[in-house]
Amino acid sequence: MELKDKTVIVTGASSGIGKATALLLAAKGANVVLGARRKDELDQLVKKITQNNGNAVCLSGDVSDETYAEALVHSAQENFGGLDGAFNNAGTTGVMGPIPDMQSSNWHQVMAVNLHSGFYAAKHQIPALREKGGGSMVFTSSFVGHTIGLPGMAAYAASKAGLIGMTQVLAAEYGSERIRVNALLPGGTMTPMAGDDASVHDVVREFHALKRMAEPLEIAHAALFLLSENASFVTGSSMIVDGGNSINKV
Numbered sequence: 001m002e003l004k005d006k007t008v009i010v011t012g013a014s015s016g017i018g019k020a021t022a023l024l025l026a027a028k029g030a031n032v033v034l035g036a037r038r039k040d041e042l043d044q045l046v047k048k049i050t051q052n053n054g055n056a057v058c059l060s061g062d063v064s065d066e067t068y069a070e071a072l073v074h075s076a077q078e079n080f081g082g083l084d085g086a087f088n089n090a091g092t093t094g095v096m097g098p099i100p101d102m103q104s105s106n107w108h109q110v111m112a113v114n115l116h117s118g119f120y121a122a123k124h125q126i127p128a129l130r131e132k133g134g135g136s137m138v139f140t141s142s143f144v145g146h147t148i149g150l151p152g153m154a155a156y157a158a159s160k161a162g163l164i165g166m167t168q169v170l171a172a173e174y175g176s177e178r179i180r181v182n183a184l185l186p187g188g189t190m191t192p193m194a195g196d197d198a199s200v201h202d203v204v205r206e207f208h209a210l211k212r213m214a215e216p217l218e219i220a221h222a223a224l225f226l227l228s229e230n231a232s233f234v235t236g237s238s239m240i241v242d243g244g245n246s247i248n249k250v
Contacts, residue, residue, distance in 0.1 A: 002228040004029030007080040009072050009125070011063050011117075012090030014041035016191030017140065020216035021087055021223045026054035028224060031080040034058040035072050036090065055080070063090045064112035069120035073128045083128035085227045088121045089140040091160075096152040107155045114159035118166055122181075126174060134178025137170070138226045139163045141183040146238060147246035164238050171236030180235040182226045187242030188213040209244025 008025055012018035014036035022032050026049045034042050034056060042058035049056040057079045061068035076083040094110035095103070118139050129135035141164050144150050145157025163183055170181040188204040190213050205212050222241040225231050240246055 002028045002224065002230060003085075005031070006084040007031040007033065007076050007082060008084060008227060009033045009035065009076060009086040009088075009121075011035040011072070011086075011088055011121075012140070013045060013058070014038045017186065017189060017216045017219045017223075018087070018089045019045060021089065021220040022056070023049065024217065024220045024224055025087075025227070026056055027052070028228075030085075031055040031076075032057075033072055033076045033079070035063065035068070036060060037062060063088075063117035063120070064109075066120040066123070069117070070124045073124045077128065082132045083125060083135065084132055085129075085136040085138075086121060086125050087138045087140075087223050087227065088118055089138075089223075090117060091140060093153070093156050096156070098152060099154050102155065110155040111159050111162075114156070115162045115166075118163050122166070122170055126170070126179065129179050130177060134180075136180045136182070136227045136231070138223055139167055139181075139183050141167070141185050141238065143185045143187065143240055143242045143246045146185060147240070167238070168236050175235055180226075180231070182231070182234060182236070183238045184219070184223055184226060185238055185240045185242060186214065186219045186222075187245040189216055189219055190214065191216055207245050207248060208242070209248040212243065214241070214243060 008030045010018055010022045013022045013034035022034055026032050036042055039060035046056045046058050059075050092113045095106045142160040144153050145161040167181050167183040
């Protein structure tokens with residue numbers, strides 16, 4: 001049990017990669033503090049984890065609100081005595097389209113959910129990790145804006161690339177305090193964010209060298225690695241888990 005008695009925050013936990021990761025971390029012994037906007041889905045997930053003898057609490061809210069980031073940390077401290085790690089996973093693609101046609105409100109919303117939330121998370125999680133003598137932070141970024149550019153995704157790409165830059169600086173700043181910081185870059189994954197259009201899925205599969213999309217649990221295992229001591233010498237990295245999307249041109 002790689003994370004036995006460790007306490008980890010997971011945002012975007014109500015579905016997809018976040019939900020799969022929360023279940024996996026709990027199965028590996030972690031106390032999980034679950035965050036997302038949808039309270040009913042979070043309550044159901046907590047119930048499922050506790051029925052399987054895991055430890056979980058939840059708090060619904062908006063990651064673009066700094067007070068919510070602070071509240072998640074307080075929940076970890078009050079319920080489990082501190083914080084050992086965080087999977088800052090919540091995100092949005094926003095309304096896709098070329099920049100000249102994009103509403104400024106859409107740009108700012110994507111930045112708030114994907115990038116500003118990372119700042120708020122780091123601001124409040126790092127002091128808590130310091131109190132425990134170290135830990136691991138993981139941010140869900142993307143290969144979009146890092147290894148390739150996809151038309152119509154400028155806001156998403158800019159926000160996710162910003163997370164990588166922040167990850168690198170945080171890793172350099174806090175490595176001496178035994179705090180590791182990494183970015184996780186998933187490929188196409190079968191989540192609600194991917195939609196339910198089978199024809200779109202067929203196109204997306206072809207983007208990948210493996211000619212398929214990931215299941216959420218496959219990305220969750222990568223998050224588990226980065227959060228656990230199995231990655232004790234990994235920090236400042238942009239870990240690509242994209243099924244070969246970045247390198248596939250045929």
